[in-house]
Amino acid sequence: MYNSCRMREAWVVETAWEVCWQLGGIYTVLRSKAPAMTARLQDHYCLVGPYNQATASIEFEETNEDTPFHRAAAELAAKGAHIHCGRWLVSGRPLVVLIDFLASWNKIAECKYFFWKDHQIDAGDEAEVNDVVLFGYLVADFFQQLQAQIALLPEAERYPVIGHFHEWMGGAAIPILKKRHVGIATVFTTHATLLGRYLASDDPFFYGRLPSIDAYRAAGDRGIYNRFAIERAAAHGADCFTTVSDITAVEAEHLLGRRPDQVLPNGLNIRRFAALHEFQNLHQLYKQAIHEFVMGHFYPSYTFDLDKTLYLFTAGRYEYRNKGMDLFIESLARLNFRLKEEKSDQTVVAFIVTKAPVRAISVDVLKSQMMFRDLKHTCERISHRMTERLLYSAALGKVPTIEDLLEESSQMALKRQHHAWRRQGWPAICTHDMLHDAEDAVLNQLRTCHLYNAPEDPVKVVYHPEFLTGTSPLLGLDYDQFVRGTHLGVFPSYYEPWGYTPMECAALGIPSITSDLAGFGSYIQRQMPDHEEKGLYVCRRNMLSFDDSANHLVDQLMSFIKTNRRDRIEMRNRVESTSDQFDWNVLVENYWKAHDLSLSFFERLQKGGSTKAE
Structure with a gap:
């Protein structure tokens, strides 16, 4: 049996479409895991991916x-392939091989023919599938x-090769390698089954119906049969089949026909502070x-008391149902009603951060922010003069009045800015002008739930349909800075094979709510x-109705809102202290x-043994 303590005695190659190319969550997995690998x-470790000039540069x-x-790259190049070998410019600086498969497009017909002949998978005319097949052969x-x-290496260095392939786009090479009898050990990881993601997005009873789904027919009905066939071939051809969570393991067993041999939870590179007050100070800074x-x-x-205001947020790709945005908005409407009923003096500002088609930032929203900043700069100038006048009054032995401190010109300037800043109407629920306003699911549900930011509503909403950056003229914070300034992340996903967002909250010392249908939620339920x-809450969604899940989420939000400031500080300490359990080193x-x-x-195959990992 191979000794895991001697992992350098193997050559490990991970293949994925997102090597040096940020397209989704697998990029985060590969990049953050690189230092641990x-x-x-x-240098026994290497990643292989497609060459994309824009990102590779x-x-x-x-x-x-x-x-x-x-x-090996040089030999392949000598035979006509366009291939680049070097280092990924991330922590750990792993070796990387990038294959320019488009430069070998003259071979696409041959590759498609043999893929059908050898594996009975018709690549069809879909561009992405053709790319994957050609890349797989290369x-x-x-x-x-x-x-x-x-x-050709000295005998002492002729270690076995492990090929680890991610998702159907990286896994097309597995059946090809098996057909050629290339003597390497193979691992295939599905981070989310392709068919499962399609089915869950439009079926609110997906998990209940999972055992009875005819995967072949469902894939054909949705026009993804060739992709599904590649994913299934990779899952069955791999020596070791893996996925990222118990939730996805059940899904894979039903839809791909093979139970995963190992679960590979996703991690992060956790940076812990030497003193607890350091990350608490950052919370205060970004909350301001x-x-x-x-x-x-x-x-x-209108105004409300910021000392009695809590900031909640949800964030992620715009998968309205899968990411639980529908449940989050419904829970906000019910929370608004309950806070009114209890005559609570708390205000909740809930942010929805995602990426949706927009024209530009709303002119009115941007104007309000610019006028506020003008007001802030005016106050800073006045405060400097007030300090000088305060010192002078104190030196004279006087207790200064407002007239002594604030000269008439300053008072007039403040009044003019205040009058110019005031506006009629309620604050916008969306910070941008949407490209398809009437068709946007989030906006439509906010309107249906009457979440209009009315003065009497304790729950306010800010829909920010662009990912956050420090260069934005609105918040002016990068995503991690924004998260640090909030009080609670809420991610009640319906379909989430893993879910990095609550884990990122933990790493930043912020409590969060995930769901029991998210891989991360399932993981912490089992491990913690x-x-x-x-400070790691799990909303119940599995086998519950939407209505029951919404009530459960509202209960969790109400419980959090009723905590006092000291309790929230202690909770941030506790959640930050657990984050090292999610480090890739573990x-x-x-x-x-x-x-x-x-x-x-x-090893067993070399001896003529079993044909699958046991």
């Missing part, structure tokens, strides 16, 4: 080094060259920035029985176990 494997540095990966060519190069946005957005219409005490051990499984198969 290179710390143990060093920023994230990739081509190098000329003497490694088996470079030599990746298989690279592994063959790598095997040849390793065979949110305060200023809120004053600029709401105060021209006292997760609620540590969770990467699951990858070593998966690699061990695939290597065990490799």
